[in-house]
Amino acid sequence: MDLWTSFGSLLGLFAFIQTIMPVEYALGRLGSSLFDYLSWYNYFEVHEIVGINSNDLYSWVQIYLSSTAFTSAQRATLCIPKNSKKTNYTLANSGKVCDKFKGANVWWQHISDEYRQSQISFWGERPDEKRYYTLQISKRDRDRVLQDYIDHITTQAKKLEFLNKEKQLYTNSRSQHNYEFNRKPWESVPFEHPSTFDTLALDTAKKQEILNDLQEFMRGKEFYHRVGRSWKRGYLLYGPPGTGKSSMIAAIANFTGYDVYDLELTEVKSNAELRKLLIHTTNKSIIVIEDIDCSVNLSDRAKRKKEKTTSEMPAKPKGEDEESRVTLSGLLNFTDGLWSCCGSERIIIFTTNHIDKLDPALLRSGRMDMHIFMSYCTFPAFKILAQNYLLISDHELFPQIEAIIDTAMMTPADVSEILIKKRDSVTEDPTEALEVLIEALKAAKDKPKAKEQGDFADGSEGVEATDMPQDEIKEEVGNSLADKRSAKQQTTSERIEKSSDGKSDCERGAASNQGEE
Ligand SMILES: Nc1ncnc2c1ncn2[C@@H]1O[C@H](COP(=O)(O)OP(=O)(O)OP(=O)(O)O)[C@@H](O)[C@H]1O
Numbered sequence: 001m002d003l004w005t006s007f008g009s010l011l012g013l014f015a016f017i018q019t020i021m022p023v024e025y026a027l028g029r030l031g032s033s034l035f036d037y038l039s040w041y042n043y044f045e046v047h048e049i050v051g052i053n054s055n056d057l058y059s060w061v062q063i064y065l066s067s068t069a070f071t072s073a074q075r076a077t078l079c080i081p082k083n084s085k086k087t088n089y090t091l092a093n094s095g096k097v098c099d100k101f102k103g104a105n106v107w108w109q110h111i112s113d114e115y116r117q118s119q120i121s122f123w124g125e126r127p128d129e130k131r132y133y134t135l136q137i138s139k140r141d142r143d144r145v146l147q148d149y150i151d152h153i154t155t156q157a158k159k160l161e162f163l164n165k166e167k168q169l170y171t172n173s174r175s176q177h178n179y180e181f182n183r184k185p186w187e188s189v190p191f192e193h194p195s196t197f198d199t200l201a202l203d204t205a206k207k208q209e210i211l212n213d214l215q216e217f218m219r220g221k222e223f224y225h226r227v228g229r230s231w232k233r234g235y236l237l238y239g240p241p242g243t244g245k246s247s248m249i250a251a252i253a254n255f256t257g258y259d260v261y262d263l264e265l266t267e268v269k270s271n272a273e274l275r276k277l278l279i280h281t282t283n284k285s286i287i288v289i290e291d292i293d294c295s296v297n298l299s300d301r302a303k304r305k306k307e308k309t310t311s312e313m314p315a316k317p318k319g320e321d322e323e324s325r326v327t328l329s330g331l332l333n334f335t336d337g338l339w340s341c342c343g344s345e346r347i348i349i350f351t352t353n354h355i356d357k358l359d360p361a362l363l364r365s366g367r368m369d370m371h372i373f374m375s376y377c378t379f380p381a382f383k384i385l386a387q388n389y390l391l392i393s394d395h396e397l398f399p400q401i402e403a404i405i406d407t408a409m410m411t412p413a414d415v416s417e418i419l420i421k422k423r424d425s426v427t428e429d430p431t432e433a434l435e436v437l438i439e440a441l442k443a444a445k446d447k448p449k450a451k452e453q454g455d456f457a458d459g460s461e462g463v464e465a466t467d468m469p470q471d472e473i474k475e476e477v478g479n480s481l482a483d484k485r486s487a488k489q490q491t492t493s494e495r496i497e498k499s500s501d502g503k504s505d506c507e508r509g510a511a512s513n514q515g516e517e
Helices: 002-020 023-038 056-065 139-164 176-182 204-218 221-226 245-256 271-279 301-310 328-336 338-342 379-390 398-408 412-421 431-445 448-452 470-477 481-493 505-512
Strands: 041-047 076-079 088-091 096-101 104-116 127-138 168-171 187-190 232-238 259-262 285-289 346-352 370-373
Touching: 041 056, 041 139, 056 088, 056 127, 056 139, 088 104, 096 139, 104 139, 127 139, 204 245, 204 370, 232 245, 245 259, 245 285, 245 346, 271 328, 379 398, 379 412, 379 431, 398 431, 412 431
Parallel strands: 168 259, 232 346, 232 370, 259 285, 285 346
Antiparallel strands: 041 127, 076 088, 096 104, 104 127, 168 187
């Protein structure tokens, strides 16, 4: 009798439920609950949209599943997104893949449902797409691996996203007019420079030292935090034109995967604008100021003060120009002032052909942590170029080249130029290319005398070598004396394009920024 009473009550309850929800729905829910209860597995849905917001986890899962390990899926969607060269791989609708984590098997399925939006828009009711992933995991493994697995997916996806991200090359160079209206401090294009540490002609030990330094820096988050320093590193690249300073920057960008901000200092009107530019750079980036000696008047303050007192020129009223242009102190604040800490994992690179012109304050450790001398082409550097351009690692003419290359003082750019013209010999015999190079090296060896007399074949003039004492330079940069000599000697061989007013771009850039102190 009791049984019949209970059955009657159940029917009553069922009738009541039926009045408030459709019967198919009730049966469907009942069926799926029963299925969930009896199944060996748990199912988790990761929706693309939660409420009105996009779900980050959906994107991470998508990136994670698109990694090559998952090309085992039977159904996949392939596409090449606009502005990308890489093929994107995603699970097709209802496509399923299996993954393994900590000994457990998990299955992912991608579902894409079309459904009618409940809201009536201006155009009437319209179908929309509801996309989500279903994660299937055995109940036995769920508590043991689920949280770790989700963390693993997020970490891996972030890494993949960073590696696959197209690097950008930013510049602040634009007219004042645009700047006022745009209010966008940087503009960018995809960064596609092919230079890498493999193609860079540089002594192996020096190359390795730089690579180690970069690696230490990139995994130094804990370290920088522990010692209370902001996570940034400064490199000063100096040496004659054509020794690979720009190529080195590109190689660093390709190695780290960081975006490059090429800061055109002559376009920056004030310290405040410089600060604004700095704030608008992202983490994991390289901020470059090329030819820094040409951008602002950064010559040694002590020297300039001395020059001022000996000259009869009346001093400018204090602060007259401070607000209207970038000053040395503004630049120093940019590199290690309070505002420089507003981001992390940043590399600042300055390049110069005239290290002797820079104020020592700019060179001190903490600002420029590593001073890298880009030298004339040495024999080990030549061997890298020979490998790149002629695909040879040895040749019977190599000893001849080794004997004269150091005294010839030829830049890697000049050597590359000769080898590139003779690249046809790759398919035949590289001997002709090497013979032409030997002739050029011999000619270059005899050239310094002519250079000192300003007797350039192309009509450009040599520049006065600096009178800065060697021990002073050595103290500043801590590199070998011989290297410094070469760095200074390059000033005599530098080619500067003269315009009709007789001034070089460098001279004009520096002149426009003079008198800031
Ligand atoms: N060390 C190098 N390794 C490989 N290629 C080099 C090297 N140096 C120069 N080159 C070649 O010469 C070209 C010019 O070099 P790059 O612009 O990097 O020199 P730079 O020192 O930055 O010159 P500048 O001071 O005039 O800007 C490069 O495109 C590259 O082909």
